[in-house]
Every structure is written in C-alpha cells, then in structure tokens.
Amino acid sequence: MNKEIRKFLIDQCVLGQPVYYEDVAKIIDLDLSLLSDRELLSKTLGEISAYEYENGRPLISSVAIYKTANDHGNGFYKLCEELGIGSSSALRKEYYGFSELEKSKIFWKDEFNYEQFYSLAVPLYNDSDNPFFNIDEIAFFRKWIYKVYDKNNRDHYSAKEYLLDTVWAKTRFLSNEIVNRLDNYETSNKRMWSKRDWQEGKRVSTFKPYTWARIYKNGNKSKEIFFTVGIDPENNSFLYKLDYYHENDSNLSTLQKELCRKHIPDSLRWNEIHENDLINWNWESLIKKMVDFIAENSHHYDQLVELVWGDTKSEEVFTNNLTLRQLPEGGLVDLPKLNPKFEGVDTDFIKKSANDKELGDFGEELVLDYEKKKLSEKGLYNFVDKVKIVKDGNGYDIKSFDENGNDIFIEVKTTQGNSKTPFYLSLNEKLFFEKERDKYFIYRLYNFDSERNYADFFIIVDINKRLLFQPTEYRVYLKKN
Structure with missing residues (x-):
C-alpha cells in the first residue's frame, strides 16, 4: 500500500476538498493517457480504501x-462491489461515492481520529519481501533437530545456514514486530x-528442536519469566505460551520454578497453530494474534513475576482480575425440554434481585479494568479513559474499543457456577446485538470468587452460531373481543 498517497488523501479530507485523479497521478509519476498507468492508479487507490474498510474506517x-x-x-x-458493500450500478445510482466522501471528511477532521490513525503504527508487509513460515522449511527443520553438529561436514554447515536464514530469521522478525506493537x-x-x-562423555553441539523467542516486560529479563513464540517442529506446530526458564542454570530457584508451574493458567501454558494450518495465516494476522495474546494476558505475567520475585503471597496476588479461557467444548445440540413441577417455593425476590445486581456489578467492574489494561498494553492510551460502563437499557454493559479505535459493545454475564451455566x-439485549452483531461481544464470567474478586471468562463472538435461545417468559396484552 502506498502510504504517501494515503496521507495525501487524508489531508485532503481534513481540508474538505476533493482531489482529481490527475493530481494523485502526478505524485506517483503516472501518465493517465496510458492504460497501464490508469490501472496502476486504480490499484493504488483501491488498496488504500480496502485497508481502511477492513479497519472500520470510510473509503478515503x-x-x-x-x-x-x-x-x-x-x-x-x-x-465497493468486491468488498461486499453492494452492486456497483446500484451504488453509483445512489451516489455512494459522495456519501463516503462526506463520511471521510467528518472522520478525519476529528482531531482524535487524525492523531490516532494518520500514521500507520502497524506496517504492511509484502510477502515477496518478507516471506512467511512455510511447511517445507519446517519439515527440513524436523529432520535436523537433536543431530550432533559437525562443523567440518558441508551438509551440516549448509543445514545450519538454511535454518538461520529461514525459521530462525522469521522467528526473530516476528518477535521484533510483536514488541514494536506493545x-x-x-x-x-x-x-x-x-x-x-x-x-x-564428550561435549557436543546439537541442533535445537525449536526457534523460540522470549518476550519480557522491560527490565524483567533476569527474572526469566516470559511469553514465548516460535516454531516447534517436533510437535508440527507454531507455539505461543507464557513460560519460565526451566534449565539448571536458571536464575529461578526450585521453589520459584514450582510457583511458576503451579500458577501459570492452563490456557496460557501451551497454545499452538498446526503447521498445516499456517497456510491460512500471514504476518499481519499472526502478529495481531500474538499481540492480542500478550496484551490480554499481561496481568497474569505481572502477577506471576510479583508472586515469584516479590514478597506477597499467592492469595494476595491473584485477586481483582480475570483469566481468559478458551470457549468451552461441548454444549447442547437442542434446547432442553421444560418440565415445570408446579411446586411452591419460598423466594425472597428482593434479596435475590439485590444479589444478582451485586454479582453483575462486580463482573462489569472486572471487565472494565481488563479492557483498560488491554488497551494500555497496546499503547492506545487515548482510548483508555473512554472505556466506560453504560446505563441500564442500552442493550449492553460496557463500551470499549478494538485496536483500530472502533467501538465495541460488551455484554457481561457473571455467575458463580461453571462455564456451561x-x-x-433480555429482549433489549438480543435486539441490540442483532443490530450491532459485528461489534457485539458477550464476556461470560464464571467461577466468580467474591472473596478474591476473581473469575474465569471466555468471549462469545458468533452469538447466533454459538448459542441456543429458549424463551422463558412472556409479555402479555389484553386481547380484543
């Protein structure tokens, strides 16, 4: 994507003035009398607008x-047609281009938007310049792991150089790009x-069975607790996790290692992308996945460092926070049958309502804090103070933002029960998510511990695909005779 042209178009939006194709062509030295140059101009502008569209912004x-x-x-x-906005002929009749022009002017004249998105924090990669991991080099890597290296053997030397130039160089590139975004x-x-x-009985060098890179908070390298990313050919995968240095020469004592082993959540201990699935990824998607993984779990990193190296006890450290888990496996295929027993039960509805409200409030505060920390880890400080709990009746509980500054709407559901409770x-909540389904998320908090103010949680994105809805009450009207 041509970043110079992107900035030029943004500046024109701020000025509120359209620009002619001829003016854009002059900047990149194109001759519009040539078909090839006209096609190149169209491609250049298209790449920019496609990028903006994918990030929820108007087509500049x-x-x-x-x-x-x-x-x-x-x-x-x-x-527009390729992006799925509508048919080109219908959009032209509706003067869609001019409506997008007005949206672009409004969006980029906003000082906050201009400051946040004018310069691209995340560079775009051309796969020909930065080739992605591929299955052939991982298969080659697998053939050499654990082999004793013979510096006088030409094949060994060639294998080492090939691995350094491929899987090792790419792992290094990946980890550098991750920390640039955190x-x-x-x-x-x-x-x-x-x-x-x-x-x-002799000391030898062997080919390592992994390419892991470690990612720490600044100044914490000697504490040897870190996030890990890299290729694990033995397990046919790309691996990412929260980990610690296990070896005998570690700065961690036996007791400290045991604390790490005990307190790293299972959901962070081992995550992988199978090598056959890497074909569905690229640098942009993998970097984003890793940045999200670290930002969303940075509080666990901080807690673990505090527990292992600080003076506090585990019950003092692991409080007032959430642990992100995977969506539970299983679930129901069909709705359960309702079997009412028609037996009287004494219920203190006032007390129950108060307890439910208190539980819900605790959950919302935990999510509010979690979202603010997540944005801070990504350096999106301008958004942190804008995250808020909204009033009842909006159809959601918390307004937050994604990494591109787009609004997201979070409904928080909290229980002291298990993940499948x-x-x-409400009808209002369901209608709102149907209206804003691309921006609506349910954060399901479970195993809530009121003493520690702690809960596990998972995020439901594809709500209609992941949930079954069962009506449990009716709104009743008088019927006309």
Missing part, C-alpha cells in the same frame, strides 16, 4: 474524482540455533 479514495465528469471512476465502484516490552531472540549436550439475555 472517495476523495478522488474525475476533473471533467465530477464523479467517481468505475474502479471505485468495482472495489508498550514496555522487549525481546530476546538471538539466533542460538544449537544447544550444548553430551555424547559418549445458562444465562439470561
């Missing part, structure tokens, strides 16, 4: 129009391709 190429026709070109409407983190990613070992959704 709409600011560019024909000088004589005072209209948008076929390339603009073809792009605040207050550093990485240790030296291409230490070999490990010391013993063979027949059913919960209630």
